[in-house]
Amino acid sequence: MTVSTVPTTPFPDQKPGTSGLRKKVPVFQQPRYVENFVQAILDTVPDREGATLVVGGDGRYLNREVVQTTLRIAAANGIARALVGQGGLLSTPAASCVIRKAGAVGGIVLSASHNPGGPDGDFGIKFNAANGGPAPESVTEAIFARTRALTEYRIVEAPDLDLDRIGRARIGAMEVEIIDPVADYAALMREIVDFPAIRALFASGFRMRFDAMSAVTGPYARAILEGELGAPAGTVVNAEPKPDFGGHHPDPNPVHAHDLMALMLGPDAPDFGAASDGDGDRNMIVAPGRFVTPSDSLAILTAQARNAPGYAAGLAGVARSMPTSRAVDRVAAALGIRAYETPTGWKFFGNLLDAGLITLCGEESAGTGSNHVREKDGLWAVLLWLNILAATGRPAQDLVRDHWARFGRDYYARHDYEEVETEAANAVMEGLRSRLGCLPGQRVAGLTVAAADEFRYVDPVDGSVTERQGIRILFAEDARVVYRLSGTGTAGATLRVYIERYSADRLDAAVEEMLAPVVEAARALGAVAALTGREEPSVVT
Numbered sequence: 001m002t003v004s005t006v007p008t009t010p011f012p013d014q015k016p017g018t019s020g021l022r023k024k025v026p027v028f029q030q031p032r033y034v035e036n037f038v039q040a041i042l043d044t045v046p047d048r049e050g051a052t053l054v055v056g057g058d059g060r061y062l063n064r065e066v067v068q069t070t071l072r073i074a075a076a077n078g079i080a081r082a083l084v085g086q087g088g089l090l091s092t093p094a095a096s097c098v099i100r101k102a103g104a105v106g107g108i109v110l111s112a113s114h115n116p117g118g119p120d121g122d123f124g125i126k127f128n129a130a131n132g133g134p135a136p137e138s139v140t141e142a143i144f145a146r147t148r149a150l151t152e153y154r155i156v157e158a159p160d161l162d163l164d165r166i167g168r169a170r171i172g173a174m175e176v177e178i179i180d181p182v183a184d185y186a187a188l189m190r191e192i193v194d195f196p197a198i199r200a201l202f203a204s205g206f207r208m209r210f211d212a213m214s215a216v217t218g219p220y221a222r223a224i225l226e227g228e229l230g231a232p233a234g235t236v237v238n239a240e241p242k243p244d245f246g247g248h249h250p251d252p253n254p255v256h257a258h259d260l261m262a263l264m265l266g267p268d269a270p271d272f273g274a275a276s277d278g279d280g281d282r283n284m285i286v287a288p289g290r291f292v293t294p295s296d297s298l299a300i301l302t303a304q305a306r307n308a309p310g311y312a313a314g315l316a317g318v319a320r321s322m323p324t325s326r327a328v329d330r331v332a333a334a335l336g337i338r339a340y341e342t343p344t345g346w347k348f349f350g351n352l353l354d355a356g357l358i359t360l361c362g363e364e365s366a367g368t369g370s371n372h373v374r375e376k377d378g379l380w381a382v383l384l385w386l387n388i389l390a391a392t393g394r395p396a397q398d399l400v401r402d403h404w405a406r407f408g409r410d411y412y413a414r415h416d417y418e419e420v421e422t423e424a425a426n427a428v429m430e431g432l433r434s435r436l437g438c439l440p441g442q443r444v445a446g447l448t449v450a451a452a453d454e455f456r457y458v459d460p461v462d463g464s465v466t467e468r469q470g471i472r473i474l475f476a477e478d479a480r481v482v483y484r485l486s487g488t489g490t491a492g493a494t495l496r497v498y499i500e501r502y503s504a505d506r507l508d509a510a511v512e513e514m515l516a517p518v519v520e521a522a523r524a525l526g527a528v529a530a531l532t533g534r535e536e537p538s539v540v541t
């Protein structure tokens, strides 16, 4: 084996965002770009000598090449054993599962999640720690610092491995195991979700559509839903992972999953609809005639989780990201368990899960998960829904209605202003920040500001503090607006404005109608049009 030490110089832009390093594909194609970042990751893993590392990605353009490079660098940096999903594939939740099961030192996961793929699309690399979760900020900061100081990387000169053949191979002294990407994950699902009940549901004629959006969950959903649970062939559509996601934008929301929405809102809707994103951690749930917001989905799963074997003993607590609606807080209060509010980013749930303070958690951005892994998990959420539908015997649309009748309804929408000039987006945030003190008491669009602040998080487990996590405006009329800048975009800035309003008794009003005054207030307070030149958001979900 030849280990080469290759001189390099730092790239200035390798700062991980909300979830790893995400850039356009051509940025990753620059010579040494991938090598530098992977070396920087490994340099921050003190226990790497002799350890196991998990490697895989969502199959997007560049996935195979970067898997090969990552393995060569891992072999040159003392990793003894690498576990790689067949074809270089591992969904994000499956990677988390494999890391935990194998006792690995961590995993290098290749994905830009819900961002489009292909030669002009996005690519990403993130590091997950030994608990299976996204590296905490202290680690991503250390990785970034390392990228700025790098003078060389180490790599084993070796031919490409055959990633498609399950079995063992070697790169230098490192053993590589090409594993079935679905097996460990499916085994875990079997433990926590009631498979026989779901099998009986499908046997009774229950119909669903799962849209894998030509991304990584296709093989998982096919094997589990159609293979094990007896859903009819064809239940899973767009099941073949493609490097450019077949031209889809693999973000499971009503805008990008429009075919599924059209089916579910039409006359031939099956009993249940679901979709997942590029790397399989996000989910979308649609009942016949009704999109279920991720915030409502988290609340409903929390209220009903006891129906599944993995949660039959009850929940320790729940957590939601700050911009997620407060629907789950109401359920937690009724269950007598704690509800935590964290900054956006799955990594903030890790400490709470590891400390056993929470069992379920979720985010408005289509992420729901539990203590079974340390990532959000799209297919798990779908299986838990199916388990609950089977156990309660209620049609999905009635289950949602029942939930609102008991807890009230949190009307919710997110307005995204994409590819805004960074300065303009910062000006919106700065403008609000500077006026926080004088907003309470002001009347705007017929609403009264009751409180305004900038979210700051003190981690209850390790006391670490995260500042500037979004501006919150609370109105006396049971409404709320949150402003925050996305941490996952790859071009300019994305301003997200989250709009919500609670009603205890108006359960079937049109969302736009209920939210209209809050939208008006949000636009006026943020001076969004004046500062960004955008009259309307680019995407409303």
Ligand code: G16
Pocket: 018, 019, 112, 113, 114, 281, 282, 321, 344, 345, 346, 347, 363, 365, 367, 485, 486, 487, 488, 489, 496
């Ligand atoms: C990532 C994180 C999520 C987070 C989302 C928000 O999602 O893993 O925890 O909610 O980003 O993104 P933004 O900062 O753009 O609002 P994913 O699915 O892209 O990994």
